[in-house]
Amino acid sequence: MAGVWVLGENREQLFELLSIGRSLADRYGTTLVAFAFQDAQAARDCIAHGADRAVVLKYKGQEGPLDVFLPAIVEEVKGKDPDMLLIASTYKLKELAARIAERLKAGLCSDCIRLVFNEGEKSVEMERLMYGGSAIQRVVCLSRPAMATIPPGTFEKAEAGSGRVKEGDVDEIVQTHESAVTILERKVRERESKDIREARTVICVGRGFEKKEDIKLAEELATVLRGEIAGTRPVTEEMHWLPESRCIGLSGIQVRPDLYIGLGVSGQIQHVTGLRDAKVICAVNRDANAPIFGVSDLGIVGDLYDVVPKLVDELKKGL
Amino acid sequence: MNFQLTEEQELIRKNIREFAAKYVEPIAAEIDENERHPTELFKKLAEGGWMGIPIPTQYGGSGADYLTNAIVVEEISRSCSSTGFTVSIHVGIACMLILLFGNEEQKKKYLVPLAKGEHMGAFVLTEPGAGTDVMAATTTAAKDGDFYVLNGTKTFISNGPLADTYLVFCWTDKAAGRKGMSSFIIPRGTPGLIPGEHFHKMGLRSSQTSEVVFKDCRVHKDNLLGKEGAGLTNAMTGFDHGRVGIAAQSVGILQAALDESIRYSKERVQMGNPIARHQAISWMIADMATDLEAARFLTYHAAWLKDQGKPFSKEASMAKLFAAEKAMHHTIKAVQIHGGYGYIKGAKVERLMRDAKITEIYEGTSEAQRMVISGNVLR
Amino acid sequence: MLDIIVCFKWVVDEAFIRRTSSGDLDFSSVDYKISEYDRNAIEAAVRLREECGGSVTAVTVGPPEAAKGVKDALSRGPDRAVFAEDPLFGGLDPSQTAAVLGQVISSKTPFNLIICGEGSGDVYSQQTGPRLAEFLGIPCAAYVQKLTVKEGRVTAERKVEGFIEVDSLPLPALVTVLPDIATPRIPGVKDTLMASKKAVIKVGKNELTAVPPPLLKTKSVRAARVERECEKFTAEVEDIKRFVAALQKRGVLK
Numbered sequence: 019m020a021g022v023w024v025l026g027e028n029r030e031q032l033f034e035l036l037s038i039g040r041s042l043a044d045r046y047g048t049t050l051v052a053f054a055f056q057d058a059q060a061a062r063d064c065i066a067h068g069a070d071r072a073v074v075l076k077y078k079g080q081e082g083p084l085d086v087f088l089p090a091i092v093e094e095v096k097g098k099d100p101d102m103l104l105i106a107s108t109y110k111l112k113e114l115a116a117r118i119a120e121r122l123k124a125g126l127c128s129d130c131i132r133l134v135f136n137e138g139e140k141s142v143e144m145e146r147l148m149y150g151g152s153a154i155q156r157v158v159c160l161s162r163p164a165m166a167t168i169p170p171g172t173f174e175k176a177e178a179g180s181g182r183v184k185e186g187d188v189d190e191i192v193q194t195h196e197s198a199v200t201i202l203e204r205k206v207r208e209r210e211s212k213d214i215r216e217a218r219t220v221i222c223v224g225r226g227f228e229k230k231e232d233i234k235l236a237e238e239l240a241t242v243l244r245g246e247i248a249g250t251r252p253v254t255e256e257m258h259w260l261p262e263s264r265c266i267g268l269s270g271i272q273v274r275p276d277l278y279i280g281l282g283v284s285g286q287i288q289h290v291t292g293l294r295d296a297k298v299i300c301a302v303n304r305d306a307n308a309p310i311f312g313v314s315d316l317g318i319v320g321d322l323y324d325v326v327p328k329l330v331d332e333l334k335k336g337l
Numbered sequence: 338m339n340f341q342l343t344e345e346q347e348l349i350r351k352n353i354r355e356f357a358a359k360y361v362e363p364i365a366a367e368i369d370e371n372e373r374h375p376t377e378l379f380k381k382l383a384e385g386g387w388m389g390i391p392i393p394t395q396y397g398g399s400g401a402d403y404l405t406n407a408i409v410v411e412e413i414s415r416s417c418s419s420t421g422f423t424v425s426i427h428v429g430i431a432c433m434l435i436l437l438f439g440n441e442e443q444k445k446k447y448l449v450p451l452a453k454g455e456h457m458g459a460f461v462l463t464e465p466g467a468g469t470d471v472m473a474a475t476t477t478a479a480k481d482g483d484f485y486v487l488n489g490t491k492t493f494i495s496n497g498p499l500a501d502t503y504l505v506f507c508w509t510d511k512a513a514g515r516k517g518m519s520s521f522i523i524p525r526g527t528p529g530l531i532p533g534e535h536f537h538k539m540g541l542r543s544s545q546t547s548e549v550v551f552k553d554c555r556v557h558k559d560n561l562l563g564k565e566g567a568g569l570t571n572a573m574t575g576f577d578h579g580r581v582g583i584a585a586q587s588v589g590i591l592q593a594a595l596d597e598s599i600r601y602s603k604e605r606v607q608m609g610n611p612i613a614r615h616q617a618i619s620w621m622i623a624d625m626a627t628d629l630e631a632a633r634f635l636t637y638h639a640a641w642l643k644d645q646g647k648p649f650s651k652e653a654s655m656a657k658l659f660a661a662e663k664a665m666h667h668t669i670k671a672v673q674i675h676g677g678y679g680y681i682k683g684a685k686v687e688r689l690m691r692d693a694k695i696t697e698i699y700e701g702t703s704e705a706q707r708m709v710i711s712g713n714v715l716r
Numbered sequence: 717m718l719d720i721i722v723c724f725k726w727v728v729d730e731a732f733i734r735r736t737s738s739g740d741l742d743f744s745s746v747d748y749k750i751s752e753y754d755r756n757a758i759e760a761a762v763r764l765r766e767e768c769g770g771s772v773t774a775v776t777v778g779p780p781e782a783a784k785g786v787k788d789a790l791s792r793g794p795d796r797a798v799f800a801e802d803p804l805f806g807g808l809d810p811s812q813t814a815a816v817l818g819q820v821i822s823s824k825t826p827f828n829l830i831i832c833g834e835g836s837g838d839v840y841s842q843q844t845g846p847r848l849a850e851f852l853g854i855p856c857a858a859y860v861q862k863l864t865v866k867e868g869r870v871t872a873e874r875k876v877e878g879f880i881e882v883d884s885l886p887l888p889a890l891v892t893v894l895p896d897i898a899t900p901r902i903p904g905v906k907d908t909l910m911a912s913k914k915a916v917i918k919v920g921k922n923e924l925t926a927v928p929p930p931l932l933k934t935k936s937v938r939a940a941r942v943e944r945e946c947e948k949f950t951a952e953v954e955d956i957k958r959f960v961a962a963l964q965k966r967g968v969l970k
Contacts, residue, residue: 083883109859113846113857113858113859113892116846116850119843119847120814120846120850121850123811123928125811125931125932126841126932128841129840143935147840149728149838150840152730152735152741153940154938154939154940155936156934156935156937157933157935158933158935159931159932160933169967170964171960171961198885199855199883200883203881203882205879205882215358219968243969255683262367263363268601276968277968297966298968299944301946306948315944315945315966316946316963317949318948318959324951325951325956328951329959332960333960344783345912347784348911349905349908351788352791352908359902385903386904386905386906399904
């Protein structure tokens with residue numbers, strides 16, 4: 019027996035993995051199996067979305083740490099010998115994937131963003147980012163199964179087909195072990211203000227804002243992204259809407275966050291000099307010809323007063 | 338021949354670079370604009386042991402070598418040359434002179450708090466009529482039993498308004514000529530020692546500079562640094578050490594000018610290309626990088642000679658002369674590369690250019706360095 | 717009393733990697749550093765020792781050049797270091813790194829708690845910590861941003877999508893920590909000079925039972941992109957969705 023197996027924490031993740039999983043299963047000439055946690059309906063829906071078989075991992079009692087399933091998953095893999103395991107890169111599943119891989123003595127490609135099937139070797143070459151995003155590493159697993167974690171959003175979701183679901187397609191694996199870990203509580207994340215040079219995400223306020231009070235729009239975005247607010251020189255040193263310590267640019271400070279989002283920032287050279295080392299630069303500006311788009315990776319052409327609330331809503335759904 | 342820094346020196350450079358980027362760079366423009374001595378920053382420098390690097394640990398220092406000190410002055414100056422200079426004169430002259438010429442009691446009493454960075458030191462030599470011509474000084478210390486009574490006016494004294502410990506050079510016996518000058522350690526608060534008001538300067542604006550006036554200032558003979566009559570030799574030794582510091586400061590300014598020029602010229606597009614691709618600009622940057630390398634090697638070599646216990650007076654002068662003149666030359670070029678943006682207040686190159694000028698003037702003008710060097714090679 | 721092990725990796729400082737005109741990566745002028753995540757992990761370990769008493773041992777696996785990293789690590793407060801050193805240890809995959817760390821730790825250093833950075837600054841596989849926990853057969857919590865130790869258990873606030881989960885683990889345990897765990901100190905001059913005087917236990921390859929074969933093979937490493945090519949979106953909701961997906965794909969929505 020063989021197969022391509024996918025494992026995700028929710029249906030969006032599973033459907034995305036099913037789309038790439040389907041194409042790989044077809045290339046291997048094997049079956050596609052989905053594993054869902056606790057939710058039998060999600061498992062059934064996976065079949066509608068292209069899985070040949072689905073398994074629901076059920077807790078004995080209350081939901082708890084995922085590692086209660088670790089021995090069962092490892093046993094299942096050893097018994098059924100799949101070609102490949104694709105697991106959603108969430109915080110918890112990345113940990114679980116590494117632990118499964120260690121028990122199986124399997125190679126694992128973390129945060130894989132592209133998979134290429136090598137016909138000759140019947141293997142999958144996997145690409146991922148390294149060196150802080152400046153390089154792409156291409157790896158192959160030397161083990162069976164090959165394993166990868168895949169960030170949510172990497173692939174389109176598989177579409178639902180009709181009449182696929184039949185009785186008995188969904189198997190159940192009930193928790194076999196207890197975890198040494200006890201979950202005490204779940205808390206909402208708080209936002210604390212820190213030095214913008216240390217921030218991973220910087221939201222920059224430009225002259226596109228009409229008045230000081232409107233900066234709260236940028237703050238809402240910063241809250242969902244756990245980022246810090248910064249400003250251009252006019253906004254800080256001239257209008258004093260933000261402290262000068264938050265001025266990015268030639269006369270301010272240089273930042274190199276993972277993510278920079280300029281809101282209503284035109285992109286004058288003095289400002290751009292301060293952010294060129296950011297990993298991903300995004301801009302929201304009404305003017306499609308604003309220079310900021312010339313140095314950005316992603317740009318939304320639109321009024322920030324319209325775009326930012328939509329963006330905040332969308333991000334809240336995803337995070 | 339070994340051009341390799343030790344692992345410790347390399348790690349210390351990384352650490353001070355991180356320190357400067359985190360604590361110095363963000364306030365550099367502000368303290369320049371407001372001519373402010375950043376007390377909070379010097380407290381942090383003291384905590385990390387950066388205010389007494391080459392002083393042995395038993396005297397409150399960090400127990401590293403003089404080359405390490407030069408590297409640290411360079412890296413701080415790369416972010417803020419006022420701060421780099423303040424560290425340089427404090428460590429390189431005030432601390433070093435007490436270490437070299439002070440007695441055990443003086444070291445315990447004055448050097449320990451200086452090297453720990455709890456106290457600030459000042460080097461009090463220059464007078465209104467005595468710059469390069471040290472012998473033209475008029476401040477005197479008249480002997481009165483176990484005491485000396487100082488009278489006279491000193492000027493352009495760095496750390497003058499805020500120092501805790503002043504190293505003062507004046508005549509104890511004018512008739513004795515070169516053997517007639519003596520040096521004293523005088524703590525702040527001694528009656529008759531009157532620090533003046535801060536001078537407003539073109540550059541190096543957060544470094545505090547003033548007159549220091551002596552008006553019947555009575556000091557005990559225990560405050561003599563070294564023997565009576567050894568003042569001039571002490572001052573020259575101080576200059577040798579200090580000049581390595583100014584050379585390092587100039588190297589830091591040069592490095593910053595290069596950093597800024599590279600970044601800006603890759604970013605700024607004119608006539609369809611980043612200006613770095615225009616030969617007029619790229620050649621300026623090539624010259625800047627070459628002179629930086631040369632200045633750095635001269636500076637490190639002078640510091641290394643000092644650490645080896647070899648004579649380094651000529652080399653210190655050469656390093657200081659070369660690095661200072663190149664810093665001035667290339668900061669002007671860096672402003673040129675930035676065009677109008679470089680002429681706007683708040684642009685770093687504008688500050689670098691103003692700060693560079695003083696390196697050709699203090700601790701011996703470029704002309705004085707040429708006197709020292711020619712005196713050495715024409716001997 | 718807590719005996720803490722903190723693992724760190726000596727990595728290429730990516731700021732020094734250049735791109736040639738042909739799009740290849742140029743490593744000719746690279747410098748190395750302690751992986752940023754691990755600097756925070758070391759700081760967390762040292763602060764925990766200050767709170768609870770005990771010791772901190774810094775452990776690394778690397779080529780002989782990583783000796784400088786050992787000194788750097790020791791200047792940040794650990795009491796001693798264990799350095800598994802071999803020219804081949806520069807290119808291990810996460811499973812091999814975990815196996816070497818596991819053998820070194822079980823033979824050389826008693827511990828109650830192991831702290832690892834969430835991932836390394838170069839490869840960022842985020843596997844070594846959890847694999848090491850499995851190797852040693854101890855409980856594990858990853859992506860922890862706050863740690864407290866009391867009465868034989870560690871309480872770990874771990875980040876998961878959308879909220880914080882507070883876990884309690886019996887010691888001995890392993891945690892991987894996020895940078896939020898502690899801001900690293902900048903070592904003072906004396907810290908650096910003193911680091912040379914601390915004990916470093918070196919372990920050679922021949923002292924290990926076995927270094928397992930690699931499970932991953934790198935076929936190529938190439939520059940990620942030549943320059944920024946702005947992908948444009950409109951203000952329509954569908955486009956905003958695509959924009960968020962694009963952010964997710966680039967791994968910046970952590």
